[in-house]
Structures are given as structure tokens and as C-alpha cells.
Amino acid sequence: MKILISNDDGYRAPGIEALHAALRDIAEVEVVAPEHNNSAKSNALTLHQPLYVHPGAEGVRYVNGTPADCVHIALTGLLGYRPDLVVSGINNGANMGDDTIYSGTVGAAMEGYLFGIPAIAFSQVEKGWSHLDAAARVARELVQQVVAQGLLTRPAPFLLNVNIPNRPYEALGPLQVCRLGRRHAAESVISQPSPRGDTMYWIGAAGPARDGADGTDFHAAAQGCIAVTPLQVDLTDHDALGDWTQTARTLSARSPKA
Numbered sequence: 001m002k003i004l005i006s007n008d009d010g011y012r013a014p015g016i017e018a019l020h021a022a023l024r025d026i027a028e029v030e031v032v033a034p035e036h037n038n039s040a041k042s043n044a045l046t047l048h049q050p051l052y053v054h055p056g057a058e059g060v061r062y063v064n065g066t067p068a069d070c071v072h073i074a075l076t077g078l079l080g081y082r083p084d085l086v087v088s089g090i091n092n093g094a095n096m097g098d099d100t101i102y103s104g105t106v107g108a109a110m111e112g113y114l115f116g117i118p119a120i121a122f123s124q125v126e127k128g129w130s131h132l133d134a135a136a137r138v139a140r141e142l143v144q145q146v147v148a149q150g151l152l153t154r155p156a157p158f159l160l161n162v163n164i165p166n167r168p169y170e171a172l173g174p175l176q177v178c179r180l181g182r183r184h185a186a187e188s189v190i191s192q193p194s195p196r197g198d199t200m201y202w203i204g205a206a207g208p209a210r211d212g213a214d215g216t217d218f219h220a221a222a223q224g225c226i227a228v229t230p231l232q233v234d235l236t237d238h239d240a241l242g243d244w245t246q247t248a249r250t251l252s253a254r255s256p257k258a
């Protein structure tokens with residue numbers, strides 16, 4: 001089994017080092033990860049500057065680009081083969097609810113998924129890396145289970161978003177499959193005068209959970225469970241297709257020339 005590992009916190013982050021160490025004796029692993037922190041870069045690709053790949057310690061490679069850049073160039077020529085699985089993380093902080101839209105951790109996994117390869121994004125719920133050993137063990141066990149159940153050889157790939165509470169391994173609850181919750185809008189932008197008299201703006205912190213009902217990732221994680229959400233990429237609002245079809249008929253009945 002061949003696994004491509006990436007992340008968004010940068011190739012020297014403790015989370016990717018722990019993930020690499022947890023997976024390298026159960027699979028052939030390659031790490032291709034961003035040089036610098038690329039949190040909240042989503043699926044961004046770098047199109048207007050060249051990308052360079054550099055060797056780091058222990059066979060790791062790092063790139064002056066985004067998480068999606070790393071996976072994209074790995075899959076389109078750098079590796080020279082097709083991995084069986086793409087894993088991303090372990091991220092420094094939760095990627096639940098609306099976070100998944102912004103997350104570079106999810107973006108790296110999604111890039112693999114878009115190429116038809118099963119992919120898993122791993123995040124720790126709290127920042128700061130406490131109990132990272134437990135999260136890495138969970139990641140390793142989940143990968144082993146996915147392999148043992150033959151899920152990598154199914155015709156359709158999957159994309160899993162996994163959030164692991166920062167607890168000792170023995171204190172973690174079971175895996176709970178859940179939908180994404182929602183967050184409140186982010187906090188206000190923070191403005192400050194720059195040393196040269198301009199106004200600088202800092203994006204505010206993410207909002208707290210707004211929909212953390214039973215069945216959501218927020219709820220599962222708050223109970224100490226490992227929150228597992230299967231994701232898809234189709235953004236179509238399928239429930240609204242009928243209504244909008246009706247609305248479009250009304251709109252097109254009004255000819256601008258009438």
C-alpha cells in the first residue's frame with residue numbers, strides 16, 4: 001500500500017511528523033507538504049509563480065506552495081505512481097462544520113479525492129498538540145481498518161473528515177459518523193495602525209458552534225468521540241433544484257423586449 005501524506009501546517013509541524021511516524025511501518029509513505037503554514041488555503045492552486053520541491057529530513061519533500069499544490073504536483077508527475085490513499089494532517093485545531101470550506105487540511109485530502117483517490121483529513125479538536133500520540137494512533141488504526149475492510153479498492157473513492165478530541169487514547173470515545181455542523185459568523189476584523197501609519201486588518205477568529213445538535217461533528221467531538229464525516233464535492237443544492245426551475249420559468253417568461 002502506498003500513502004501520500006500532506007498537511008497545511010507545514011512540513012515541520014508536529015502533526016505531520018506524528019502522522020508520518022504512525023503510518024510509515026504499515027505502508028510505503030511519501031510526504032509532500034507545504035514549506036510554510038498554509039492553514040485556511042482551502043483548495044487553492046498556485047498558477048502565477050513556479051513551485052519548487054526541496055528535500056527535507058527523512059525523505060520528506062516540501063514545496064513553496066499550498067496543500068492542494070503539494071498533492072496536485074505529487075499526483076501529476078512528482079511521485080511517478082498513483083498512491084492508494086491520500087492522508088492529510090494531523091491539523092493543529094478543529095476542522096468541523098463550515099471550517100471544511102476553508103481548511104487546507106481538507107483541501108489537501110480533497111485534491112486526492114478529485115483525482116479519484118480515497119482520502120482522509122485528520123485534525124485535533126484543540127490547538128496546541130496535546131495528546132498528539134493518541135491522535136496519531138487513531139489515524140493509524142483508522143487507516144488499517146479502511147484497508148482491512150477493502151474500502152480502498154471500491155470503484156468510487158471516499159473523502160473522510162476526521163476530528164479527534166485532545167484526550168489520552170484510553171479516554172477517547174468511539175468513532176461517531178456525523179454530519180457537519182455550522183458555525184456562527186466569524187468574529188469582527190481587528191484593525192490596528194501599522195508602524196508606517198496605515199491601517200492593518202487581521203481576520204477575526206472563527207465563530208463558535210451554531211448548529212452543534214446531536215448528529216453533528218461538533219456534538220460528537222464535545223462528547224469526546226472521534227467525529228468522522230464523509231464529504232462530497234458537489235456543491236449543488238439538490239433540494240432547491242425544483243424551486244429554482246420554477247422560478248427560472250417565471251423569469252424567462254418576462255422577455256426584456258416585451
Ligand code: MN
Nearest residue numbers: 008009039091
Ligand atoms: Mn492548519
